[in-house]
Amino acid sequence: MAACSxxxxxxxxxxxxxxxxxxxxxxxxxxxxxxxxWSTGGDDETxxxxxAADLYHQKHPNVTVKVQTLSWDDAYAKLLAAATxxxxxxxxxxxxTWTIQFGARGAMVDLRKHGIDALKGxxxxxxxxxxxxxxxxxxxxxxxxxxxxxxYRTDLLDKAGIDAPPxxxxxxxxxxxTLKAAGVKKPYSQDWGNLDWIGYFNYLYQAGGAFYxxxxxxxxxxxxxxxxxxxxVDLYREHGAPTATVEGSxxxxxxxxxxxxxxxxxxxxxxxxxxLKGKWAMAPLPAGPAGPTTFIGGRAIGVTxxxxxxxxGADFVKFMYTDEAIAAVADEARKRNISYIPPRPDKIVxxxxxTPEQAQVFAQAIGTGKAAPGCPGWDESASDVAKQLQSAxxxxxxxxxxxxxxxxxxxxxxx
Amino acid sequence: xxxxxxxGGRLRRVPVDRLRRYGTSYAMLLPFLALFAAFLLWxxxxxxxxxxxxxxxxxxxxxxxxxxxAELAGDARFRHALGNTALYVVxxxxxxxxxxxxxxxxFNGPSWPHRIMRTLFFLPSVTSSIALMxxxxxxxxxxxxxxxxxxxxxxxxxxxxxLATPSLTIPILVLMSVxxxxxxxxxxxxxxxxSIPEEYYEAARIDGASTWQRFRHITLPLLRPVTxxxxxxxxxxxxxxxxxxxIVFRGTNNIGGVLDSALMIxxxxxxxxxxxxxxxxASAIAWVLxxxxxxxxxxxxxxGRAMKEL
Numbered sequence: 001m002a003a004c005s006x007x008x009x010x011x012x013x014x015x016x017x018x019x020x021x022x023x024x025x026x027x028x029x030x031x032x033x034x035x036x037x038w039s040t041g042g043d044d045e046t047x048x049x050x051x052a053a054d055l056y057h058q059k060h061p062n063v064t065v066k067v068q069t070l071s072w073d074d075a076y077a078k079l080l081a082a083a084t085x086x087x088x089x090x091x092x093x094x095x096x097t098w099t100i101q102f103g104a105r106g107a108m109v110d111l112r113k114h115g116i117d118a119l120k121g122x123x124x125x126x127x128x129x130x131x132x133x134x135x136x137x138x139x140x141x142x143x144x145x146x147x148x149x150x151x152y153r154t155d156l157l158d159k160a161g162i163d164a165p166p167x168x169x170x171x172x173x174x175x176x177x178t179l180k181a182a183g184v185k186k187p188y189s190q191d192w193g194n195l196d197w198i199g200y201f202n203y204l205y206q207a208g209g210a211f212y213x214x215x216x217x218x219x220x221x222x223x224x225x226x227x228x229x230x231x232x233v234d235l236y237r238e239h240g241a242p243t244a245t246v247e248g249s250x251x252x253x254x255x256x257x258x259x260x261x262x263x264x265x266x267x268x269x270x271x272x273x274x275x276l277k278g279k280w281a282m283a284p285l286p287a288g289p290a291g292p293t294t295f296i297g298g299r300a301i302g303v304t305x306x307x308x309x310x311x312x313g314a315d316f317v318k319f320m321y322t323d324e325a326i327a328a329v330a331d332e333a334r335k336r337n338i339s340y341i342p343p344r345p346d347k348i349v350x351x352x353x354x355t356p357e358q359a360q361v362f363a364q365a366i367g368t369g370k371a372a373p374g375c376p377g378w379d380e381s382a383s384d385v386a387k388q389l390q391s392a393x394x395x396x397x398x399x400x401x402x403x404x405x406x407x408x409x410x411x412x413x414x415x
Numbered sequence: 416x417x418x419x420x421x422x423g424g425r426l427r428r429v430p431v432d433r434l435r436r437y438g439t440s441y442a443m444l445l446p447f448l449a450l451f452a453a454f455l456l457w458x459x460x461x462x463x464x465x466x467x468x469x470x471x472x473x474x475x476x477x478x479x480x481x482x483x484x485a486e487l488a489g490d491a492r493f494r495h496a497l498g499n500t501a502l503y504v505v506x507x508x509x510x511x512x513x514x515x516x517x518x519x520x521x522f523n524g525p526s527w528p529h530r531i532m533r534t535l536f537f538l539p540s541v542t543s544s545i546a547l548m549x550x551x552x553x554x555x556x557x558x559x560x561x562x563x564x565x566x567x568x569x570x571x572x573x574x575x576x577x578l579a580t581p582s583l584t585i586p587i588l589v590l591m592s593v594x595x596x597x598x599x600x601x602x603x604x605x606x607x608x609x610s611i612p613e614e615y616y617e618a619a620r621i622d623g624a625s626t627w628q629r630f631r632h633i634t635l636p637l638l639r640p641v642t643x644x645x646x647x648x649x650x651x652x653x654x655x656x657x658x659x660x661x662i663v664f665r666g667t668n669n670i671g672g673v674l675d676s677a678l679m680i681x682x683x684x685x686x687x688x689x690x691x692x693x694x695x696x697a698s699a700i701a702w703v704l705x706x707x708x709x710x711x712x713x714x715x716x717x718x719g720r721a722m723k724e725l
Binding site: 076077080083084101102105106107192193195196197198242243244245246250251254379380382383386387390391394396 | 471472473474556557558559560574576577578579580581666667668669670671673674675689690691692
């Protein structure tokens, strides 16, 4: 009998609605209505978006938007169950490719019908591009941004006689050597993207490579991709970067001199690790042979196809790009001491929750940033690509073979 | 004097008599039956149907015949998950059963120290598995903050990347499973030991049997039903391992951890169904897993019965 429970995992959440979709009849958009917005993230983030929802209510008294939290761990499964039963939220937010995935299966509204293209000029171009489906549909738009920075311990760099953080690949390797010679046992580590394609992403684009060409042909079997992987592998195998992932603030706290980590750790570092106060700073990632490029992530926001209030939902999505909505979210995020980078690059310095110096670093990273590939087959390939990268890092294969294998998988999934 | 009751009449009356006699009991069972049918039988039947479709969770299911099963046969990741699971099942069931028996033999007395030890070893079985896995994650944390690495440092070693070393993955999963499950097996074995009549041992002692001979020829054979139960339930549980992989080893974009070293069947099923929208395929995996467990359990029961007849 216990074996049956396994089958239930696959069956229970899907068994309720296998009869197919029906077109959702739209309600009167001027009547009083309550929209449900499932926000993937933490409760503090929910509270910040609720501030924007409250502001929207002030301007549209007939519309109430209730924001609810979905934790990152189970959000995807819950959203899938909601799409299956067509009884979920009117608006949802989640990973950048989620709205594309749900949209491709008919669970999201193509926001182009509601004039969403007007936001394109305000968003970061690469991030906008990553939210657009391969067929041009826009099922979601960026809700916020996240990126990476090089966090470093000023006291440890001083001890080693290094007066500025590394600006290039060569300087990074040289500084790791200098730190080691000065007795720093843990000179460098990577948090977000360690042993994963996100980590490789930065080096790949910094070397002038890309996962796909502009017309979505897999392009990992290039000299640039090999140069990037060879350099990345060397950071682990020659220069001692740890394969095990330690969260950025913990890594800094336990004596790592330089850590590549997400923007979200900057906000709470002084509070969570009081010993580090005054002993850390941050800089953009070191540039590669083709220049500086940093991965940009974030959340996408979209309207579900089973919402009775699609037009109002789309209007709320557009509202999230207004100065006042961004200010409301940023103010609440500041009060709660959490990270928030608005989806508009022109608002990063004034509208984010970071100090001006920190915001400058993120603005610089985002200015040259690239986002996850939105090409067909990428989601199916990502874990296999990561596995090939891990094979190279763990010495099971060489960089060229790993990339050729990864390219094969991408080619197969590209259809 | 009443004549013989015609057979047809008896046949007609039996259900009425039964209904009169057991009607109240059946009525009281109805709510459970309704729940059982709604939340087990119907989803099971549905999942069997889905395993023959290309259902993506949103659009109507499209019947594809045996395509999902044919794809499974050529799926290298599924084979990898199957291999990992087989290794894990064998190691965790064998070790878990042996250690359960060992603990039961060591602490089967009525004294307080034995009771305390039994309680301590049983504790993980009544603790939330999620809480236990989060604790293991902390134990294996890859820096000085992790308990395992703290001990390694005390012994003069350097930090071990426990969760990023593929060769350590299955041993760690087996350790977590055995540690968490041996208390439950121990309690079953203690109950089994208590049911063996003391006279058998006395007679064997009088005949000059050694401790090993008494264990080999009295304890082990009489514990066979308990062993069968421990092994079968252990097999079923081990095949369905999920939390340990999902909580402790899952990477940002890969449920199976580094190099898929922790990829097991159920996590793979979840990944295919709930992150890749392949719910038909996931259902096919679930039914293959069901068949594997069903066949192995049957084999185990048959072997147990055959050994009893020897």
